[in-house]
Amino acid sequence: MFKKILVPVDLAHFDVIEPSLQVVADQARHYGAEVCYVAVTATTPGSVARTPEEYQQKLEAFARERAKVHGQPVSARVITSPDPIADLDDVLVDAIDEVGADLVIMPTHPPKHLDVVIPSHGGKVATHTQASVFLVRPQQD
Numbered sequence: 001m002f003k004k005i006l007v008p009v010d011l012a013h014f015d016v017i018e019p020s021l022q023v024v025a026d027q028a029r030h031y032g033a034e035v036c037y038v039a040v041t042a043t044t045p046g047s048v049a050r051t052p053e054e055y056q057q058k059l060e061a062f063a064r065e066r067a068k069v070h071g072q073p074v075s076a077r078v079i080t081s082p083d084p085i086a087d088l089d090d091v092l093v094d095a096i097d098e099v100g101a102d103l104v105i106m107p108t109h110p111p112k113h114l115d116v117v118i119p120s121h122g123g124k125v126a127t128h129t130q131a132s133v134f135l136v137r138p139q140q141d
Contacts, residue, residue: 002031006101006131008092009037011048011058020107020136025070027105027134034073036099037063040084040091052080075099089124096129108135 007024009017028035041048041055049055056078063076079095081087096104108122126133 002027002033002103002132004099004101005031005033005035005103005105006092006096006099007035007037008088008104008106009039009059009062011039011055011062012046016138017107019139020105021066021069023134023136024105025066027103028070028072032072033103034075035063035066035070036075036077036101037066038077038079038092038095038099040079040081040088042082042084043080052078089128092125093128096125096131101131103132103134104129105134105136108137 005024005028007020024035027033037059039055039059041052043052045051046055049058056076059076059078063074067074077095077099079091081091084091092104095101104125106122106125122133122135126135
């Protein structure tokens with residue numbers, strides 16, 4: 001059913017994306033799907049890397065490690081933006097189309113009252129693409 005899974009990642013917040021990575025591994029194995037890890041970063045130095053090129057190298061290393069978990073082909077793509085937070089939704093929608101993803105798996109937060117005013121990234125991505133979007137909530141303790 002699914003041939004290419006797009007996974008937005010933020011290497012600075014590994015703890016947030018960890019629960020969704022297990023879902024990605026399960027789905028990739030189940031469908032024999034390629035996994036494309038996508039990160040959006042600024043052109044200025046950040047906590048993970050000083051340059052987008054360095055971030056790309058780190059994302060590629062991350063993708064290779066994840067491939068050992070699920071055994072499926074991987075790719076990694078870093079997209080630069082002057083304001084990654086403001087541009088994230090639009091950049092992800094464009095990336096979904098560019099890589100030809102038919103499934104997006106991404107972490108999300110538990111629902112909050114503020115979501116009425118500021119919608120979640122996953123919700124916006126789901127309404128602006130033809131791909132299926134699987135949102136993974138954090139585990140409750």
